[in-house]
Amino acid sequence: MSLIVDRRDLDFVLFEMLDAGRLAERPQFAQYDRAAMDQILDTAQALAEEVFLPIAAEVDANEPRFVNGQVEQPAATGAALRAWADAGFFGLAFDEAVGGLQAPWTLYTAATGMAVAANTPVTNYAFLTVAAANLLNAFGSETLKRLYLPAMIEGRWFGTMCLSEPQAGSSLGDIRTMATPRGDGTYAVRGNKMWISGGEQAITDNIVHMVLAKLPDAPPGSRGISLFLVPKMRVDDDGNITGPNNIALAGLNHKLGQRATTNCLLNFGEAGETIGWMIGEPNRGLEQMFHMMNEARIGVGHAATMAGLAGYLHSADYARTRLQGRPADSRNPASPQVPIIRHADVRRMLLSQKAAVEGAQALCLFCSKLVDDAATTTDAATRERAGRLLGLLTPVVKSWPSEHCLEANKWAIQILGGYGYTRDYPLERLYRDNRLNHIHEGTFAIQGMDLLGRKIGADGGETLREMIGVIRQTLDGARAFAQLGPDCARMDSALAALESATRALLACQDPERRTANATIFLDAFGHVTLGWIWLWQASLAEARLADPALSEADRLFYFGKRQACRYFSLHELPHAVARFALCESLESPALDCAPEIFGE
């Protein structure tokens, strides 16, 4: 049994739920039949288990060090990334025209997820490189693409995203880094960038930074931000490195988790000129930066899910073998002890994890499929609809796993008891690593504002109603199965509460009051979304369970789906109803209290 992936469940989601095998009917993906997808998943699993997993504890324990302005880090980190690059994973989803393999984003998410489950912090370098390369590919000049893109797609040079500054994180409109024209079409970039993952490392010869900065005459706020490519090392016209570009590593941040990913304070242009090249249009930097935002946010939610999945698989494995205590109806101290999985509360903790991580994984892959649909379906209306639903679900897929798969990691630790709290087992590391996902790529609060303000408020709830229509369709299908009756009833209540709360919030004219409980609304809407995913999975399972010829392994698999759906509707959906009631009340003690009550 693998400790990082459940291939049966992954296959169920990809091929039974999402029908990913049919992606090959689209001309772009003609090569991606089921056999090709399986082989790519096999290679991903082999690398994840044999290269990424064995070094996870080592690179966590040996945090990168700041030595004479350079990074020192374990060689294992670079070796794993080179194996990842050699296998072709950096280029998997890029178009063939730029040297990629043109795979569906659905497959990319599923395949790379295994390495993420094994060792998130090492994979971060690769994901940042792909994100930077995507930006360059979308908006960069032909010259910049020629010089930098191949090295990034081949994983020879890594990339970063330089947005935040010490004084400006969530509020990017307040950045101060300046880009002054040098008169030859290039810019002198000067300023400080904070929280830059992979900003410096001891792995690649060059690092391609995507930097947000302001032109001297830029308008204030987020409409005055431009995007620049700023390499660590300058290159000549043939792409050969010529010398440093005066970017100084000012320090490394010491983090709770994800320690193998360097996190840097970088100074641009202080010890000499740092030259940058503009990407795209002046003052459109932030907009361009968010070009791949849906994908990036799915990636963060998926990373949270993968940490949850690794914890779930590990704690289930432990629970099957750890002998402790006796069944509730047998107190004879002379009788042999039983594996702890025989205790109902341990199974409750496992079900709680299963409901969170398998549900979240299905949601992440559903959203990845929307990315593919929005880009590659031939029918324009289908493309637009996919884009709308993706926009609505992006704040959910980013934030729900970061909260509830972190909670899953809590239960994984709990199942191991004291052992789970020690560094002899990977559970505490997964928990620490996972905590970041609540914060980066738009905090939980930013996602709440995005959902309520931009995704629901902006179109008067139109896209939300469309999504509720999708959910009701699944619900109506689920009613055909007697087993799912109670689950459907609880989903009905949750949907009614969602609609009612949304009406109240949209009617509220006071923006501060309307958004005061935005994160509560986000969380509750996330629950409804997951409830829908579970009804969908459970309906497929019920249909299969009706087959008398089902193998024993399949019967257990689908029965597990039924129970996880039941767990979610019974234990979790009522929380959503309560939270929607709170949102509908428009009450908020936080709103109505002075900052001074927390001290002066």
Place this chain on the structure above:
Amino acid sequence: MKILVPVKRVVDYNVKIRVKQDGSGVELANVKMSMNPFDEIAVEEAIRLKEKGVATEIVVVSIGPQQASETIRTALAMGADRGVLVKTDVNVEPLGVAKLLKKVIETENPGLVILGKQAIDDDSNQTGQMLAALLGWAQGTFASKVEVSGETLAVTREIDGGLQTIELKLPAIVTTDLRLNEPRYASLPNIMKAKKKPLDETSPETLGVDVAPRLKVLSTVEPPKRSAGVKVASVEELVSKLKNEAGVL
């Protein structure tokens, strides 16, 4: 020199095997299948010989249902050149496999055949030896090292007492042991390129081989569950139990 590598599609080594309720065999529905690990080692060895310039072409053969072509594709993605599927839904036994391979070999004329020493599903460990006998070729089984020089082949074999090195005259049969090499991962570009490599299909009927099973499976049962151990008070008691109860001394 051409190298021929037979590969078998088996239940993945990670899968927990379950016996079918009627005892007729093990569950294969919706079970992850992959290339027999010893055959992966065989493919890897052939690729290394090609990279050294010893081999010029690697042909991969699989005998099994249509899905066995996926196993061939995996070998092509690792670096083999072309594939031959002998398509049959019969569960072919080692002697049948050896006879089919002999027919394929008569057409392909390879200088070397590298097989896994056994398949992890039935653990027969017979095909390589039977094939050598049918062809009248030299055989080097359980290889942990293979070196080709001119018309001869030095094979280091893993035997009970240690290692034994033998010299074989080519053409020859080699079966692989675990320590021969560490197979490479199929890289993603090679997986996609492999889709364009040739894969021919034939059948036992076309090759004129009767593959009807000679063996009859009477029943398939789970191995007995391990029962709890006992603590012994002394070495004397242990020796006595081994002698009188376990009957192993």
